[in-house]
Amino acid sequence: MSTTQLLAVENVGKSFNGFVALEGISASFGGNRVTAVIGPNGAGKSTFFNVLSGAIKPSAGRILFEGRDLTAMPQHWFARAGIARSYQITTIFPQLSVHENVRVSGQAFRSRYNIWRNRDLDRALIEKADAVLFAVGLHGKRERIARFLSHGEQRALEIAIALVADPKLLLLDEPTAGMGPEETKDMVALIERLAADRTILLVEHKMKMILGLSNRVLVLHHGRLIADGTPAEIQSDTEVRRVYLGQSHGAA
Amino acid sequence: MTIQPLEGTSSPEQSRMAIDGLIQVASAWRVPLTVLALSVLPWVLPSKALAVNVLIYGTFAVGYNLLFGYTGLLSFGHAAFFGGGAYLTGMSIVHFGFNWLAALSAGIVGALLLSVVMGVLSIRTRGIYFSMVTLALAQLVYYTALQASSWTGGENGLRGFTVSKIDVAGLRIDFLNPLHKYYVVLVFTALALWLVSRVLNSSFGAVIEAIRENEGRARACGYDVERTKLLSFILSGGICGLAGGLSALHLAIVPLDTLHYHTSGLVVMMTLLGGMGSFFGPFVGALAFLVMEDVLSLWTAHWQLFVGAIFILFVLFLPKGIWGTIMGLGVR
Numbered sequence: 001m002s003t004t005q006l007l008a009v010e011n012v013g014k015s016f017n018g019f020v021a022l023e024g025i026s027a028s029f030g031g032n033r034v035t036a037v038i039g040p041n042g043a044g045k046s047t048f049f050n051v052l053s054g055a056i057k058p059s060a061g062r063i064l065f066e067g068r069d070l071t072a073m074p075q076h077w078f079a080r081a082g083i084a085r086s087y088q089i090t091t092i093f094p095q096l097s098v099h100e101n102v103r104v105s106g107q108a109f110r111s112r113y114n115i116w117r118n119r120d121l122d123r124a125l126i127e128k129a130d131a132v133l134f135a136v137g138l139h140g141k142r143e144r145i146a147r148f149l150s151h152g153e154q155r156a157l158e159i160a161i162a163l164v165a166d167p168k169l170l171l172l173d174e175p176t177a178g179m180g181p182e183e184t185k186d187m188v189a190l191i192e193r194l195a196a197d198r199t200i201l202l203v204e205h206k207m208k209m210i211l212g213l214s215n216r217v218l219v220l221h222h223g224r225l226i227a228d229g230t231p232a233e234i235q236s237d238t239e240v241r242r243v244y245l246g247q248s249h250g251a252a
Numbered sequence: 253m254t255i256q257p258l259e260g261t262s263s264p265e266q267s268r269m270a271i272d273g274l275i276q277v278a279s280a281w282r283v284p285l286t287v288l289a290l291s292v293l294p295w296v297l298p299s300k301a302l303a304v305n306v307l308i309y310g311t312f313a314v315g316y317n318l319l320f321g322y323t324g325l326l327s328f329g330h331a332a333f334f335g336g337g338a339y340l341t342g343m344s345i346v347h348f349g350f351n352w353l354a355a356l357s358a359g360i361v362g363a364l365l366l367s368v369v370m371g372v373l374s375i376r377t378r379g380i381y382f383s384m385v386t387l388a389l390a391q392l393v394y395y396t397a398l399q400a401s402s403w404t405g406g407e408n409g410l411r412g413f414t415v416s417k418i419d420v421a422g423l424r425i426d427f428l429n430p431l432h433k434y435y436v437v438l439v440f441t442a443l444a445l446w447l448v449s450r451v452l453n454s455s456f457g458a459v460i461e462a463i464r465e466n467e468g469r470a471r472a473c474g475y476d477v478e479r480t481k482l483l484s485f486i487l488s489g490g491i492c493g494l495a496g497g498l499s500a501l502h503l504a505i506v507p508l509d510t511l512h513y514h515t516s517g518l519v520v521m522m523t524l525l526g527g528m529g530s531f532f533g534p535f536v537g538a539l540a541f542l543v544m545e546d547v548l549s550l551w552t553a554h555w556q557l558f559v560g561a562i563f564i565l566f567v568l569f570l571p572k573g574i575w576g577t578i579m580g581l582g583v584r
Binding site: 053055074075076079080084085087091092093094095096100103104105107108109110111112113114115116117118119122161165 | 450451453454455456457458459461462465466468469470471472473474475476477479480483
């Protein structure tokens with residue numbers, strides 16, 4: 001497997017008023033692979049994603065993207081560098097139409113402050129948004145106002161918003177959260193298609209899905225990276241077993 | 253018999269499409285239609301002075317709406333731009349002998365500069381903190397105007413700059429004639445409307461709406477949210493400055509109250525009454541408010557009590573305002 005380095009995190013840590021959410025995380029990602037990030041609740045997965053997308057600044061360490069140090073950059077630079085994300089809780093533009101949701105996202109790389117250019121006359125952008133909506137199966141609903149979509153459709157729109165930017169790195173935070181089995185199957189198929197030509201990081205709880213989708217699994221526990229390997233290696237890792245079993249004992 | 257039910261099922265669909273089509277056409281022609289509607293106003297309202305006030309406060313609310321209704325930022329400090337524009341217009345005539353147009357331009361430029369300063373200081377704060385910071389900064393402007401009385405007239409307001417005649421391309425317009433005055437003001441209102449419509453149709457307009465809808469998502473999409481908000485703040489401030497300058501020319505006096513936070517509250521109320529985030533709403537709101545004031549103040553000295561009660565009822569039961577609710581009937 002090629003290890004073309006797209007994103008490298010070096011010794012990244014984050015603490016909130018003394019609470020250590022992440023500590024000493026080092027890993028690199030690339031080569032159009034799907035990496036799952038797992039861990040018990042409160043393990044720091046969401047913090048990790050927020051750091052990788054620039055939403056929060058790490059208190060220690062560096063984030064390198066294509067060799068550029070993005071650590072101190074504002075969040076919109078992360079997006080412009082080629083990192084797009086979806087959110088665990090659906091994060092869309094509720095009052096805009098489905099097509100506008102995607103279009104306004106794609107516009108960030110074309111026209112940000114122009115008041116002379118019409119928002120809905122950029123042919124290439126319109127077609128791009130249509131192509132992305134087609135890919136996620138929302139093309140039939142392009143004129144619908146986003147807040148009237150079903151939960152599953154909103155999750156798909158969420159991905160479309162991230163996708164229209166043609167990101168090199170796609171961060172998916174629990175893309176199947178709250179979905180039924182049928183919708184989950186569609187989402188898995190979509191992620192498989194997307195994985196063909198981009199690097200994906202994925203936070204998920206559904207084990208079966210993780211094992212089926214990912215080439216690599218990172219396990220976080222109390223903000224530390226306790227395992228990093230192929231799904232098979234992770235399944236047989238004693239430390240991981242202890243963390244997960246320990247948690248299920250606690251719950252029982 | 254067999255055709256009947258088919259027609260029956262398709263006709264609501266058709267009328268729905270007809271209404272949608274009508275709304276689309278109306279929205280493509282919103283500037284000419286609004287100007288047309290406004291141009292008959294002095295003929296239907298009881299007084300011409302009221303009509304001029306509707307135009308001026310409507311323009312003020314249009315500028316405010318760009319920030320509040322479309323960008324999603326609740327400023328409590330827009331009196332600074334309206335009042336700042338008014339004072340600078342008046343002061344340019346009183347102290348520097350500018351002609352009316354140069355004075356109005358000075359008012360706009362002054363409001364723009366003021367909005368740059370206030371914007372830079374406030375734009376990073378969010379929600380209620382933004383509202384409070386804008387309020388505090390506007391109060392600074394108010395007290396500055398109160399103290400600098402040799403320039404501003406202090407408590408008595410700025411006086412002594414009556415514009416009685418306006419020369420436009422060799423044409424002499426009697427500015428004391430309320431009807432002439434109305435149409436002169438309407439020209440500037442039309443320009444402001446055109447600018448706002450241009451902004452809303454543009455890529456920039458899409459960005460500010462995205463920020464209103466979901467700031468965090470807009471940031472993750474690659475937008476510099478602070479910078480976009482600041483630009484919207486400045487545009488809004490400039491238009492409110494124009495409204496203020498027009499108000500100074502109209503009244504031939506700038507009362508100190510123009511800068512008071514009452515004025516900031518007034519524009520919030522007008523925008524909400526008419527319908528925030530709708531194009532024509534601000535004028536409907538300004539009209540509704542000023543007519544209420546006119547009618548109720550004849551009847552009782554405590555008219556504000558009734559206006560307040562009506563406002564509360566609106567917030568509770570018609571949150572989209574008068575125009576927003578009417579437009580909502582067509583859409584959904």
